[in-house]
Structure formats: structure tokens, C-alpha cells
Amino acid sequence: MNIRLAKAEDVVGMQQANLVNLPENYHIRLWIYHIITWPQLSYVAEDPKGRIIGYVLAKIDEESEDKTADIHGHINSISVMRSYRRLGLAKKLMLLSQDAMASIYKAKYVSLHVRETNKAALGLYRDTLGFKVADTEKEYYADGENAYMMRFNFENES
């Protein structure tokens, strides 16, 4: 398996993987917008035939109205096709995106939302990558499930 930066040509394959793996789906324009706006933050994993079998879609958060707030990255979506799981792909995708957030954008931390019941993702974020739960957002998801808002601080970055 090969992991590389996502390109605009990858958005259909990324969107397809997202549709298979997650109930939270996005318009193709959002995928393209992310890759064009923050071209160093989103990555894909491909099989030997070049088919996309995993991705991470990320951004620098611009939503805060508080201009003094720390610049930070945000993971919008990550998934790996079922038959390629537990091989360390998601961990690698996350670390590549996080490294770019800290080194290129000087982000102070990275945040994300995860379903309270998503054991695999919680294992990845909390146990493997060291994220901490910063908040619980009630009924964040369309089906009413709560989200944990999780954060990881880039302590050693300037």
C-alpha cells in the first residue's frame, strides 16, 4: 500500500470510500475545496492498482470568531476500507496530516469529532495517537448520537 498527498483527481475515490465507510457524507465540492485550500493536509492510501482504500480529509479551522484563538487543524473525515483495517494505515494518515498542520501552518493543536460509540476510532485517537476528550457535544450527529470533541496539542512546535 502506498500513502501519498491527495490530489484533486482523487476526490471521486475519496468520496466513494467515505460513502462506504461512514454515514457522514459531503458534496464533492467540499472535497475539492479542502484539497485546493489546504493541499498539504489531506492524504490517500492506495492499493497496488492505484485504487483508493483510505483517506484523511483535513483543514485549518477558520470558524473561530475569536481572532486571538490559537490556529488549529481539524480532521474532517478519515476512513479505511474494511479489508485494509488494522494495518496501521489510519495511524499513518493521521500522523502525516498532523505533522503538516504543525510544521507548515504552525497549528497549536488538532481537533476532531467522533461518535461516543465508535470504539475503533476512539482506540486510534485516544490510545494510539494520544488525543484527549475536550468536550461532549450533545446530539451532534443527525441520528442524535453525541460526539466527543477531541484534541491533541502539538507541544513541541513553535
Ligand SMILES: CC(C)(COP(=O)(O)OP(=O)(O)OC[C@H]1O[C@@H](n2cnc3c(N)ncnc32)[C@H](O)[C@@H]1OP(=O)(O)O)[C@@H](O)C(=O)NCCC(=O)NCCS
Ligand atoms: C477508525 C478507522 C479509520 C481505523 O483505521 P485502521 O487503518 O484500521 O487503523 P490502524 O490500523 O491505523 O489502527 C491504529 C490503532 O487504532 C486502534 N484501533 C483500530 N481499529 C480498532 C478497533 N476495531 N478496535 C479497537 N481499537 C482499534 C488500535 O489502537 C490500533 O492499533 P493496533 O492495531 O496496534 O492495536 C477504521 O476502523 C475505519 O475506517 N472505520 C470506519 C470509519 C470511521 O469510523 N472513521 C472515523 C470517524 S471519526
